[in-house]
Amino acid sequence: MVFLVLLVLGLALLFGYESPKVSELNQRLAADPELNSFSYRFRVVRLDGRKAVMSTPRSTEVPVERILHLLFDDLTSRQTSGPRFQQAQRELARIQTKARDMVLADPAVERVSWELDRDWLMQHGVQLVP
Template sequence: MVTIEPTRDRFTRNYLIFLGVLGGLLLAWWLPTLDPRVWGLNDQLATDPELAVYSYRFRVQSIDNGVARVYSPRSTRIPALRFLAIVEPRLRGRHANDPQVIAAQRKLGKVQGRAREIVLFHPGVSRLVWVEDIDWYARRGIVIP
């Protein structure tokens, strides 16, 4: 039996080579970002009883040279009250010195402190850097300037 291969023109051949090289480069760029230590810490943060009941999920972005970069809802560009009003709608329209707002801020500090403890307890982490969770705000329609 004779099989006839369709002939490909030069453009198609070059285009397929380009796509293959581009795919290889993207794969080579993406693979080093996979870090089982990050997955493990994110699992610990998600299953911790104190953190699991809080409205915001703390997540580790990366670990480089012993420095863990952890997402945080706190931002120097967004008032804490704005975040708190999102996760606890009963606080909307209240003043910063309202006892419920102060209690919510303390709770956020306690929960964030617990996330910090978990991350710093990991043997591969010696320091923690908080990273603004811009995507979290963007998913809620808030643009951080």
């Protein structure tokens, strides 16, 4: 029984652990009013050496229309092109670039790579093929 408790605690620590540097970077991102008010929270998932791996809701695995409709409440389901749709695309790109640039401003980070936030997508009803 003690072994089982220690195993569960060990796994919880392993999967719940966030390095102090990752925590610091995520706190910086969360402290930015514009990023904090956006409907998706960009965050640093982990550091691999001097590379920050950041979460994103966007990839080629999911149609951009689906993501934009999740992120921008004012897009109707029929809007898949046009000025407002294109503006939403630019806004997502701008916010994601801002998050990346804030992380790159840290001397400990030389580059950023992106990792699809599968959990966020599943929480929003987007089914992904494994």
